[in-house]
Amino acid sequence: MVDKLRFWNDTVTKQTILNFVETVTDETNPKYVPSSERVATFDNDGTLWCEKPTYIQLYFAINRLKQMVEVDPKLLEKPAFKAAVQEDMDYFARLYPNDIPALMQIIFDTHQGMSQREFKELAYEFLTNVNHPRFGIPFKQCIYQPMVELMHYLRNNDFKVFIASAGGMSFVRTVSEEIYDLPRENVIGSNIAFEMKKIDSRIVLMRKPGLIEPFDDGPGKPVNIELHIGRSPIIAVGNANGDMEMMEFAESSDWSFLNLLLRHDDAEREYSYNVAAEKIQQKARERGWTIMSMKNDFKKVFTTS
Amino acid sequence: MVDKLRFWNDTVTKQTILNFVETVTDETNPKYVPSSERVATFDNDGTLWCEKPTYIQLYFAINRLKQMVEVDPKLLEKPAFKAAVQEDMDYFARLYPNDIPALMQIIFDTHQGMSQREFKELAYEFLTNVNHPRFGIPFKQCIYQPMVELMHYLRNNDFKVFIASAGGMSFVRTVSEEIYDLPRENVIGSNIAFEMKKIDSRIVLMRKPGLIEPFDDGPGKPVNIELHIGRSPIIAVGNANGDMEMMEFAESSDWSFLNLLLRHDDAEREYSYNVAAEKIQQKARERGWTIMSMKNDFKKVFTTS
Numbered sequence: 001m002v003d004k005l006r007f008w009n010d011t012v013t014k015q016t017i018l019n020f021v022e023t024v025t026d027e028t029n030p031k032y033v034p035s036s037e038r039v040a041t042f043d044n045d046g047t048l049w050c051e052k053p054t055y056i057q058l059y060f061a062i063n064r065l066k067q068m069v070e071v072d073p074k075l076l077e078k079p080a081f082k083a084a085v086q087e088d089m090d091y092f093a094r095l096y097p098n099d100i101p102a103l104m105q106i107i108f109d110t111h112q113g114m115s116q117r118e119f120k121e122l123a124y125e126f127l128t129n130v131n132h133p134r135f136g137i138p139f140k141q142c143i144y145q146p147m148v149e150l151m152h153y154l155r156n157n158d159f160k161v162f163i164a165s166a167g168g169m170s171f172v173r174t175v176s177e178e179i180y181d182l183p184r185e186n187v188i189g190s191n192i193a194f195e196m197k198k199i200d201s202r203i204v205l206m207r208k209p210g211l212i213e214p215f216d217d218g219p220g221k222p223v224n225i226e227l228h229i230g231r232s233p234i235i236a237v238g239n240a241n242g243d244m245e246m247m248e249f250a251e252s253s254d255w256s257f258l259n260l261l262l263r264h265d266d267a268e269r270e271y272s273y274n275v276a277a278e279k280i281q282q283k284a285r286e287r288g289w290t291i292m293s294m295k296n297d298f299k300k301v302f303t304t305s
Numbered sequence: 306m307v308d309k310l311r312f313w314n315d316t317v318t319k320q321t322i323l324n325f326v327e328t329v330t331d332e333t334n335p336k337y338v339p340s341s342e343r344v345a346t347f348d349n350d351g352t353l354w355c356e357k358p359t360y361i362q363l364y365f366a367i368n369r370l371k372q373m374v375e376v377d378p379k380l381l382e383k384p385a386f387k388a389a390v391q392e393d394m395d396y397f398a399r400l401y402p403n404d405i406p407a408l409m410q411i412i413f414d415t416h417q418g419m420s421q422r423e424f425k426e427l428a429y430e431f432l433t434n435v436n437h438p439r440f441g442i443p444f445k446q447c448i449y450q451p452m453v454e455l456m457h458y459l460r461n462n463d464f465k466v467f468i469a470s471a472g473g474m475s476f477v478r479t480v481s482e483e484i485y486d487l488p489r490e491n492v493i494g495s496n497i498a499f500e501m502k503k504i505d506s507r508i509v510l511m512r513k514p515g516l517i518e519p520f521d522d523g524p525g526k527p528v529n530i531e532l533h534i535g536r537s538p539i540i541a542v543g544n545a546n547g548d549m550e551m552m553e554f555a556e557s558s559d560w561s562f563l564n565l566l567l568r569h570d571d572a573e574r575e576y577s578y579n580v581a582a583e584k585i586q587q588k589a590r591e592r593g594w595t596i597m598s599m600k601n602d603f604k605k606v607f608t609t610s
Contacts, residue, residue, distance in 0.1 A: 036482065116531060160490070173535050177341065184535035185465070185490075194531060196524040196550060202557040203527050203537075203550060212518070212532070219501040222508050226421060226499060227517070228533065230478050230489035232508075245501060245508060252507040 004153055006299070007146040013260075013297040016290050017150070020258045021157050024234065031256045033234055035158035040235035041225060041246060042151065044165035044172055044189070047239045047262055048180065050142040052271040053133065057167050058092060060126045064110035080106050097276075107168075108209040112192055116170065116205040124174040137304050140175045144294075145303045147237070147262075148180055154235065162233075164225055165189040166217035166242050188228045190216040217242040222249040233257075239264065241279045247289060259289035266295040270302075309458055311604070312451040318565075318602040321595050322455070325563045329539065330462050336561045338539055340463035345540035346530060346551060347456065349470035349477055349494070352544045352567055353485065355447040357576040358438065362472050363397060365431045369415035385411050402581075412473075413514040417497055421475065421510040429479040442609050445480045449599075450608045452542070452567075453485055459540065467538075469530055470494040471522035471547050493533045495521040522547040527554040538562075544569065546584045552594060564594035571600040575607075 008014040024033040045051040065084035068075055075081040080102070083091035095103040111119065127140040135142060151161045161182060165172050169189030176182045193210040196203060214220035222245050225233065236243070236250035239262040247259040261284045264273050274281065284291050294301065313319040329338040350356040370389035373380055380386040385407070388396035400408040416424065432445040440447060456466050466487065470477050474494030481487045498515040501508060519525035527550050530538065541548070541555040544567040552564040566589045569578050579586065589596050599606065 036488070160488075169532070170535070183341070183465075185533060187535070191532065193518075194528045196527050198553075201553075203554045204557075205527060205531050213498075222501050222510060223499045226510050227474070227496065228490060230475070230492070248503075248506075249508045252509075 005146070005149060007149045009297055009299050011293075011297050013290060013292050017258070017260070020235075020256070021154070024256055025157050033255045037231060037234065037255055038154075038157070038159040039229055039231050039233045040151075040154050040159045040161045040237070041164045041188075041221075041229075041233040041250075042147070042161065043238035043240070043243045043246070044163050045167055045240075046264065047237055047243075048143055048147050048163065049139075050132065050135075050144075050270065052264075052273065053089070054092060055167065056127070056139045056142070057171050058106075059130070059139065060123060060171065061106050061110045062092065063126055063130060064122070065106070068110065080109070104211075108192065111168065112207040112209045114207055116194065116207060119170060119207055120174045123171050127175050135302065137302070140179050141302065141304055143179055143303060144298065145300045146298045148303070150237075151180060151182065159235070160229070161186060162225070162229060163187045163189070164216060164221050164246060166215070166221075168192075169216070188216060188224050190220075219245050221246040225249065235260070238262070238280070240276045242276070244280045244283060247280070247283075251287065259284070259287075260292055261289055262292045262294060265293055266298070266301065268295075269298075270294060310451070310454060312454045314602055314604050316598075316602050318595060318597050322563070322565070325540075325561070326459070326462050329561055338560045342536060342539065342560055343459075343462070343464040344534055344536050344538045345456075345459050345464045345466045345542070346469045346493075346526075346534075346538040346555075347452070347466065348543035348545070348548045348551070349468050350472055350545075351569065352542055352548075353448055353452050353456075353468065354444075355437065355440075355449075355575065357569075357578065358394070359397060360472065361432070361444045361447070362476050363411075364435065364444065365428060365476065366411050366415045367397065368431055368435060369427070370411070373415070385414070409516075413497065416473065417512040417514045419512055421499065421512060424475060424512055425479045428473075428476050432480050440607065442607070445484050446607065446609055448484055448608060449603065450605045451603045453608070455542075456485060456487065464540070465534070466491060467530070467534060468492045468494070469521060469526050469551060471520070471526075473497075474521070493521060493529050495525075524550045526551040530554065540565070543567070543585070545581045547581070549585045549588060552585070552588075556592065564589070564592075565597055566594055567597045567599060570598050571603070571606065573600075574603075575599055 005014055023029050023031050062084045065081050069081050069085055128138055132142050155161050167189055169191050173184040173187045176187045191212040193208040194205045195208050197206050214223050216224045232253045233250045234253050234255050234257045236247045237260045250257040264271050310319050328334050328336050367389045370386050374386050374390055433443055437447050460466050472494055474496050477494055478489040478492045481492045496517040498513040499510045500513050502511050519528050521529045537558040538555045539558050539560045539562045541552045542565045555562040569576050
């Protein structure tokens, strides 16, 4: 017999996943779900790739701040640029969730004023060539092998798999095909505004300092899932409070559903933290959602480890 | 030999389409395009389904105005509701493009204040049970058989086919799987805002009176294509001025491209008109885009005719 989730330990979690998929794909089962309705949505930060010591996209923004100072040293007068050059990570750690406007300003400063094409090249270059400070591997390789395997397993069972990330849609899409084998159009996320311009009679999409509503977190996830997919998921996978509404959306589906919440409890192989996850862990216990333990359920963590 | 486009006459247009697809799918050809980049985007109104005497969605809105008057007769004091009940089509014909705010108000009045689920049911019921005034078939059957066949032909050649409609995304999605065999998530269009609510601890998406920017027409099409697909099309198919930027977007692609512009020149089987299409027809002639003649290129028009 082929082991369908070989990067998972033989625990209750693995059995729960296998049972659910076998049930909803079995036409003779009363809980059968037709393939058109088999939608699975995955959060990205902390669910598919590592979000500690801080978000990968924030590292990208800090890297951009440094690059921008090289071009225009006067920017050093602004605190965020100064903190970036001095590698003062505490400065950035203090921003979330205490000073969201300052954090948004950093995103706007570093993610706009260029074309989509230029942004994608910068993001790809960063994700490929800059290493995680602890693991010493490129950021794009800091992905959880069991989760990538789970996405493949679901697709092999005629699930439509999407990412619903609070992070930048364009940022994640630059590598989604390479690292997750997931087409760009299956990645949903947050966006800053685009403006169509014509340069030398070619259409160019410029990135502007403004958010496209809604921000893809919390109550924004069901809205963006409806906009991009037009169906609620029957499997929702996340790790933080911002995934609560996405999981409640799955629970509100007309079909059988499975909510999977990843707990970061593996300080040795990754990190151990509950920050921004207490509420959803409490909810998961109340509602009987499946809590996955990185320590106990993951046979392997990173693809390279 | 199997006829790949049997609902098309053997014209230059058909040969142009076949040649293009054979070229870009031939790995030995210098113009080969890998399947991940084979994106085709189709306008909907006037390209895939009939848009005369007026937009199908406007008929839906008028139908909704009548339904709303039945519930609340005081609404008759408003001119749009009165015109709907009196079937004064001239009233509505005058709105576009002369009074867009009044037209938007009609859309907001009739498309919001309900859940997405309720809206989808109303839209599906209308498209299925209300007949086109001239053809006497349900609106959802007023689709062009050669275009549906073209979408299938492209998908069989590993194209990713999307609709990019100025019309309502949710409206078209209610029938896209049934009439076009196209998954909902492959339909892009215009949207009014959604608000997430919790009713009896279930997640419900309510429709609100506000547009999600950008409106999916003209310069909004490339923006929404980037948001939903993340790539420019290499085939763009349309019929009206609002499709110009989408076709210029295809032309701006790094790959070989094919722009197909449908001319409505068949008063006998459908309609003959150039309204809102003069500019793009002029552009097509200048740029050498392919102009399809409904009269000469379509062997059949509707699936039922």
